[in-house]
Amino acid sequence: MDMNSKRTVAGTWESDMVRLDLSNIHVREDLARAGRCANVHLATGRTCLLPLRHHGPCEFHNPQEADDILRR
Numbered sequence: 001m002d003m004n005s006k007r008t009v010a011g012t013w014e015s016d017m018v019r020l021d022l023s024n025i026h027v028r029e030d031l032a033r034a035g036r037c038a039n040v041h042l043a044t045g046r047t048c049l050l051p052l053r054h055h056g057p058c059e060f061h062n063p064q065e066a067d068d069i070l071r072r
């Protein structure tokens, strides 16, 4: 039991780092279904409107532009 808990402490540190990274990016499901990248930059609330699996970095647009695309 003692040996197991030591291993858990080491593994927890690593998975916390991954979780921290994932928590910065969220995917809007409605935009993803519309074929968009849909990554949301949580700090600004902006969404990437480029096609799914686009090349290069995400381009984040404001929520109004995202809604306009969904209405088309």
Ligand SMILES: [Zn+2]
Residues within 6 Å of the ligand: 037, 038, 039, 048, 049, 050, 054, 057, 058, 059
């Ligand atoms: Zn993107």
